[in-house]
Amino acid sequence: MQLLNKFLKMITFPDLLKGLKITTKYVSKKKITEKYPEEKRSYPYRYRGRIHVTIDTCISCRLCEKACPEGCLKVFPPPREIMKTDKRPAQFYFSQEHCLHCGMCVDSCPTGSIHHSHEFEITVFNTKELLFDKEKLPYDMLKKQYKWNLVENVPTKVEVKKKEEV
Amino acid sequence: MMSYVYDLMKTPFVLALIKIVILLVVAFTVIAYITLVERRLLGFFQSRLGPNRVGPLGLIQPIADGVKLFIKEDTVPIHSNSLLFRIAPIFTFFPSLVGFGVLTFALPWITPASKMHLFALADVDLGVLLVLSLSSLGIFGLMLGGYASGSKYPYFGGLRACSQMLSYEVPLTLSIITVVMMANSFRLSDIVTAQQTHRLYFFIPLIISFVIYLICMIAETNRTPFDLPEGESEIIGFHTEYSGMRFGFYYVGEYTNVVFLSMLAPALFLGGYDIPFVNDIALWQVYPQLISILGFCSYAIKSVLFAYFYIWVRATFPRYRYDQLLKIGWLVLLPISLVNLFIVAGIKLFLLK
Numbered sequence: 208m209q210l211l212n213k214f215l216k217m218i219t220f221p222d223l224l225k226g227l228k229i230t231t232k233y234v235s236k237k238k239i240t241e242k243y244p245e246e247k248r249s250y251p252y253r254y255r256g257r258i259h260v261t262i263d264t265c266i267s268c269r270l271c272e273k274a275c276p277e278g279c280l281k282v283f284p285p286p287r288e289i290m291k292t293d294k295r296p297a298q299f300y301f302s303q304e305h306c307l308h309c310g311m312c313v314d315s316c317p318t319g320s321i322h323h324s325h326e327f328e329i330t331v332f333n334t335k336e337l338l339f340d341k342e343k344l345p346y347d348m349l350k351k352q353y354k355w356n357l358v359e360n361v362p363t364k365v366e367v368k369k370k371e372e373v
Numbered sequence: 374m375m376s377y378v379y380d381l382m383k384t385p386f387v388l389a390l391i392k393i394v395i396l397l398v399v400a401f402t403v404i405a406y407i408t409l410v411e412r413r414l415l416g417f418f419q420s421r422l423g424p425n426r427v428g429p430l431g432l433i434q435p436i437a438d439g440v441k442l443f444i445k446e447d448t449v450p451i452h453s454n455s456l457l458f459r460i461a462p463i464f465t466f467f468p469s470l471v472g473f474g475v476l477t478f479a480l481p482w483i484t485p486a487s488k489m490h491l492f493a494l495a496d497v498d499l500g501v502l503l504v505l506s507l508s509s510l511g512i513f514g515l516m517l518g519g520y521a522s523g524s525k526y527p528y529f530g531g532l533r534a535c536s537q538m539l540s541y542e543v544p545l546t547l548s549i550i551t552v553v554m555m556a557n558s559f560r561l562s563d564i565v566t567a568q569q570t571h572r573l574y575f576f577i578p579l580i581i582s583f584v585i586y587l588i589c590m591i592a593e594t595n596r597t598p599f600d601l602p603e604g605e606s607e608i609i610g611f612h613t614e615y616s617g618m619r620f621g622f623y624y625v626g627e628y629t630n631v632v633f634l635s636m637l638a639p640a641l642f643l644g645g646y647d648i649p650f651v652n653d654i655a656l657w658q659v660y661p662q663l664i665s666i667l668g669f670c671s672y673a674i675k676s677v678l679f680a681y682f683y684i685w686v687r688a689t690f691p692r693y694r695y696d697q698l699l700k701i702g703w704l705v706l707l708p709i710s711l712v713n714l715f716i717v718a719g720i721k722l723f724l725l726k
Contacts, residue, residue: 227686
């Protein structure tokens with residue numbers, strides 16, 4: 208009986224058939240590959256993408272500027288008279304070129320105006336586009352795009368100058 | 374003018390020419406697309422998507438590959454034997470392309486105009502022998518390619534390829550001989566007719582030679598468990614010195630062989646263009662055209678199964694070592710196929726009178 212079993216095993220190649228059976232399972236299984244440009248996967252909550260700043264809640268305390276190890280943040284507080292009523296910065300620079308995505312500024316911000324986004328496609332053709340000022344920074348979370356010149360509440364440079372003149 | 378063309382169409386010579394052109398076009402498209410199918414299926418086996426970027430579902434990929442190979446620089450080494458170096462790639466791919474002519478694809482659909490078989494180009498008397506001799510001609514391509522490269526490494530690669538293909542051709546031939554003995558004929562259409570009249574496909578009584586054929590057909594075409602001659606990225610094979618389209622010709626030759634052997638296998642073992650569970654010949658006398666088209670479809674499906682088997686095996690098994698390869702060839706397959714041959718011959722002589 209054992210001999211017969213051995214003979215049967217020799218003829219029917221059970222190991223090879225087992226391997227073939229395992230590989231067939233994978234044909235109909237779900238594929239791991241992501242079709243990246245067409246389908247984007249969801250990223251974890253704490254994913255460190257490009258930094259987003261909500262200028263409206265910023266109080267111009269400059270803590271982020273001091274915390275940043277690369278010095279890629281620059282905050283210009285408004286003049287003292289305006290500061291009494293409106294603490295939003297007169298100008299705000301953020302250089303993506305040097306940003307390490309370390310998250311120090313996010314930790315240091317007392318009002319939570321700076322936060323990481325899930326945006327990671329930050330490649331550009333011109334390095335000048337990597338420098339963000341106050342007008343470029345605000346980010347519409349619903350439309351998922353920057354409000355380039357749609358800032359109504361935030362005073363622009365010209366308006367600040369006008370106020371100073373007044 | 375039109376009637377003149379119609380008359381010309383009826384002559385057997387022109388009809389044969391038309392059939393050759395159609396066969397070549399179909400064969401080339403199948404060969405081009407089996408590369409794509411293989412790469413995509415291999416992707417599926419490894420739970421990824423294969424190439425799907427060029428065109429819808431990656432359908433233009435073979436054309437892109439071909440264009441890339443044609444544009445690449447075509448180098449001929451200084452020390453090479455330049456004539457042999459140029460001829461060798463064609464040697465691998467031409468013989469198996471000739472082999473397509475011998476196959477019969479369906480039951481005869483005889484046109485009223487000229488009494489010619491529409492689904493067979495040249496149904497030769499000794500079709501099986503012709504196929505075998507053509508497949509052994511294919512060895513020359515690898516051997517000459519290795520020899521003519523003018524370098525030691527391709528030379529050894531060519532020798533390795535040659536000895537592998539020679540040693541696996543013996544069991545392949547012996548397993549086919551059993552089929553020939555059962556069918557009493559070397560003609561491929563007769564072999565299919567024998568399976569139709571007996572209502573029994575030969576892979577049931579000749580299961581051992583069927584398995585041997587499956588193993589040897591993979592070894593003959595240098596595919597993955599036995600792909601020592603090429604060894605896509607690891608082993609230096611016979612085509613190390615080749616580049617551009619000459620290199621591409623070796624691959625086209627390999628895929629031609631794959632397609633050809635997977636089209637030969639159903640004719641020998643799976644009843645060819647016979648539709649399973651149907652009495653073909655009786656029905657054919659009533660609806661000849663319908664049955665011949667359906668038979669063609671069943672033949673296509675059967676050969677697709679074999680092509681799938683090639684890819685399946687490639688996705689599953691690792692490569693054999695060289696000594697293991699030769700051991701399997703000479704110490705396992707050859708004795709088994711010889712004993713099988715004698716058993717089948719004895720059964721044929723004494724039991725099936």
